[in-house]
Amino acid sequence: MFERAMHLLEYEKIKKQLWHHAASTLGQKQIETLKPENDRKAVQAMLAETDEAYQVLRMRGHLPFGAVTDIRPFVKRAKIGSTLSAKELVAVGDVIFASRVVKQFIQETCDESSVSLPIIQSLSDALDPALDVGKAIRRSIDEQGYVLDSASDQLREIRAQIRSYESRIKEKLENIIRSSRTQKMLSEAIVTIRNDRYVVPVKQEYRQAFGGIVHDQSASGATLFIEPQSVVDINNHLSEKRAKEKHEIERILAALTAKVAEEAERLLNDIDVLSRIDFCFAKAKYAMSIKGGLPxxxxxxxxxxxxxxxxxxxxxxxxxxxxxxxxxxxxxxxxxxxxxxxxxxxxxxxxxxxxxxxxxxxxxxxxxxxxxxxxxxxxxxxxxxxxxxxxxxxxxxxxxxxxxxxxxxxxxxxxxxxxxxxxxxxxxxxxxxxxxxxxxxxxxxxxxxxxxxxxxxxxxxxxxxxxxxxxxxxxxxxxxxxxxxxxxxxNAFEISKRLGLSEAIIQEARSLIGADTAKIDQMIASLENSRKEAEKAEQEVKRIKAEMAEKKAEWEEKIAQFEREKNQRLRQAEDDARAKMEKAKQEITALIEELRQWRKEDKPVKEHELIDAKTRMEQAMAALKGETQSLELTYKKRERKSFQPGQAVKVPRFGQIGHIVEKISDHEYLVQVGIMKMNINASDLEAAKEEKAEKPIVRVKTSAAPVRSELDLRGLRFEEAMHRLEKFLDEAILAGYSRVSIIHGKGTGALRNGVKKVLQNHPRVTSSRLGAYGEGDSGVTIAELK
Missing domain, CATH: 3.40.50.300 (P-loop containing nucleotide triphosphate hydrolases)
Incomplete structure (x- = not known):
């Protein structure tokens, strides 16, 4: 169906790129058999598993796959009674523990994630690691394939005896090579091994004088490797123990192989599942490497x-x-x-x-x-x-x-x-x-x-x-x-002209082509010019929009700064007025108390004292009255005014008419003035007079084009998408919706993150979440409105 096209389009090179992203030979073998499918359901399933693996990598960054090899040949040999080598058993153990790690990792990811991962979850659930077998292998064999003393009591005892015999042999041989009598007979004062026996290098001419058993000689024949007679019996015992050690190791490996055979089906199932998981994540890693998207x-x-x-x-x-x-x-x-x-x-x-x-x-x-x-x-x-x-x-x-x-x-x-x-x-x-x-x-x-x-x-x-x-x-x-x-x-004529061909030759060539061809070329040239002009105009529009957005942000910051300074000054004025009022009250109270005291004491009051008291009273009352008026003015500025969404209002400091988008708090409203939206204190707003013909300031969509509860942002540039989202939320709130859906697709997640940020900062959005299964999954965000 696709073979020739795969060859001509270099499909195998794609598979080679993909091959390098597999973590094991298991995934690589799956990649080698990869071919396009022509059934939509099959293709959809293949893309879905790639997408789920992509989501996991996006959230966790990696998959702890570990060292896994294809153990299927080992397991099959175990089933028919063959004994596996220590390294083959280590490979089986690695697969068992890799299965456990992968299963645990995927389960944790699914539990922590709000994204549905049914395919990856089902693969994880299918893993059934034979942990008893894995632990038995780990207790008996190290990572390099060496059978440990702890594998059995018999092996521990045998190896202890081996070490004892080796120690006795080395001690005797060390005494020999350090002896002044024998040193002149030795080529070198060292102990070495030949044919699994401990020997020393003796000069040829001292063969008879030294005695013992000859096991080897040097290439020149000048040196003989002799086992001294004094260690022959001990070496014999050592050889016997080594034979027992080998027999015990074979017994241990056979026992472990039998355990593998008992769990053969579980192991084969796990290796198949791990193979599929590695393949899925290789596709996801490749998608990230090419910055690919889900079509x-x-x-x-x-x-x-x-x-x-x-x-x-x-x-x-x-x-x-x-x-x-x-x-x-x-x-x-x-x-x-x-x-x-x-x-x-x-x-x-x-x-x-x-x-x-x-x-x-x-x-x-x-x-x-x-x-x-x-x-x-x-x-x-x-x-x-x-x-x-x-x-x-x-x-x-x-x-x-x-x-x-x-x-x-x-x-x-x-x-x-x-x-x-x-x-x-x-x-x-x-x-x-x-x-x-x-x-x-x-x-x-x-x-x-x-x-x-x-x-x-x-x-x-x-x-x-x-x-x-x-x-x-x-x-x-x-x-x-x-x-x-x-x-x-x-473009032959234009290119030739640019390269210096004579204008006369070019004109003659033009005269030789048909009129229809010339008209077609002119039409194409005109279309190209129109396209370029349109692109230029589009770029200019984008530039102007960017400048307007920058200016809007700048003015909004200035307005916010103005509001902060104004409120700070009002609070300061209010505090100063209260302090002065309190001081005036205290002075009046003190004066009254003083006059009462004079009255109680029946003390004669002089004229100048009465005039002075009267003057102080008038000054205190004037100060109290002035600060009361100042405080009333401050309150007036902060007077609560109530406006309704859609109501036309005047912003005196701008000299502009706008309309209320929404109420933020009891003393603050979001107001649309021209293309700008800004938060303005209620005290800075006045109800605008509306002509009867223009009374419905809020333009409610008619039933012919109702506001939808769903917004599709796919295919839009980021800035345009965010602008549409803000406008959509305003319309949805005015329409009375309590829940809306925003479709942003899956892709790289940039659009989804932008939507999330806007929703988090919007005062009328109470909560948001990604879509569940059947709602669009992670390609859709559901927002609750108040």
Missing amino acids: KLREDGRFKLKKARHPLIDPQKVVPIDIEVQGDIHSIIITGPNTGGKTVTLKTVGLLTLMAQSGLFIPAEDGSEMNVFERVFADIGDEQSIEQNLSTFSSHMTNIVTILDNVNEKSLVLFDELGAGTDPQEGAALSIAILDHVFSRGATVIATTHYSELKAYAYEKQGVINASVEFDVETLSPTYRLLMGIPGRS
């Missing part, structure tokens, strides 16, 4: 790629492309200069299709959609066959015949330089006929060509669209950008 699947022959990148091209050099087949469009005809990127575009679409149908994320932005094709056909490159003595044209035509015999409405067909290698007029006619035939079968087609006739074909044929790769005449180089809806042109 939406469809089955109607349509697709949409946003900022798609060819995964085999250097990420620093690749130019992302936007390409789609939507609506009534079935085919795309791509034209443009050589080395401009036409073939790369073709291969990008084909390879990303194969990747998606293999359960791999694709290097494209969120919002990309891939169709699940039954078959993918490709005719790409110069495959001239020397063995079959076929020309380039014949080779291509042989392949095309095969395609035409098998294509249907569930096929993707990729033609590179259709009709090339023969007479241009005949090649163009043949290309149109081939495209018509494939089109009539309902297949999705992308073709590259140099033929001008195919530009007109795409323009006139319903369901076919032109596209081109951009060429910069100024720099005489391609930009590798794909332009949908605009046919390419050769």
Whole structure:
């Protein structure tokens, strides 16, 4: 179904990249058998397991897989009665404990995460590590495959005896080599081993004088390795104990192998599950390495790629492309200069299709959609066959015949330089006929060509669209950008002029081409100019929006600063007024008390004392009255005013009319003034006079276009998405919704994090959470409103 296309699109190179992300040979073997599927449910399941592994890596950063090898051959040998080696048993133990670690890790992740991970959870649940066997192996054998003394009491005792005999032998031999009598007989004063026996190196001429058993000699024959007679008996006992040690080790390994055989089915199941888990996480790691995204699947022959990148091209050099087949469009005809990127575009679409149908994320932005094709056909490159003595044209035509015999409405067909290698007029006619035939079968087609006739074909044929790769005449180089809806042109005259060809020759050449061709070139040039002007205008709009956003933030900060300073000054004035009032009250109280005291004492009061008391009383009363008025003014400024959402209000300090968006607190409101929203104290607002004809300030959506409780942000730029979200929340609150859904997709998580931040900071959002199973999972956030 895909073999030839996989070869031409270099699918094996993708598998090689993926292969390096596997943690074990288990995952690598799964990757080696990976192929695209053509059943949507199967593809969806493959992508789902990749997505879940991706979520785990995003949350935890890694998977503690450990050292795991394929133990299936060992387990099968154990089942038929063979004894496993110590290192093979260590490998079995490693798998058992890796199963336990992976199972525990996934279980903890699922318990701590709010994201549903049903596939990874089920794989974890399927792991059933035989811990008793693993512990028995760990107690008996170390990581290097050495059988430990603790493996059995008999082995411990035997090895203790071995060490005792070795110590006695070394002691005797040390005495020999240190003896002044024997030192002259030795080549070197060392103890060594030959044939598992302890020996010393003796000079040839002292053979008879030294005695003992000769076990070896040097290459020159000058040195003999002799076991002295004094240690022969001890060496014999040592050899016996070593034989017993070997027998006991074999018995221990056989016993451990029997335990492995008893748990063979559990072990084989665990290795299969670990293999699948490693494969899933290898796909997730690869997705992260290429900054891939999860595509939406469809089955109607349509697709949409946003900022798609060819995964085999250097990420620093690749130019992302936007390409789609939507609506009534079935085919795309791509034209443009050589080395401009036409073939790369073709291969990008084909390879990303194969990747998606293999359960791999694709290097494209969120919002990309891939169709699940039954078959993918490709005719790409110069495959001239020397063995079959076929020309380039014949080779291509042989392949095309095969395609035409098998294509249907569930096929993707990729033609590179259709009709090339023969007479241009005949090649163009043949290309149109081939495209018509494939089109009539309902297949999705992308073709590259140099033929001008195919530009007109795409323009006139319903369901076919032109596209081109951009060429910069100024720099005489391609930009590798794909332009949908605009046919390419050769630019031969412009390039020749830039390279210095005579204007007279160029004008003569222009006169030789047909009027229709000249008109087409003029039309294409006009379209290109219009496109560039539109792009320039779009950039200018973005710049202005950025400046406005910056100015808005600047003014909001100034307003907030003004509010803080104003409130601080009001509080200070209020405190000062209270302090002065208190002082005046104290003075009046003291004066009254003084007068009462005079009255009690019946003390005669002089005239000047009465005048002085009266003056002090008047001053204190004036001060009290003044501070009371000051405090009343302060309260007046802080007077609570009540406004309703949607009510028109005037902001005197701006001289502007706005409307209330929502009430933040008893003395503060969120007010929309023009394009700006700001928090303003109620004391700084006045109810605006409304004309009867303009009374409904709040524009409530009619039943013909009601406010929806769901917002889809997929495919939007981050800033635009956040702006729409704020506007949506305002409308939802005015509409009286208590719960809304925001669709942001899964992808890299940037959009989801932005949504989360906005919801956390919004005063009318009481809580938010990611969607549950059936609600969109982590691609949707549910917000509760008050």
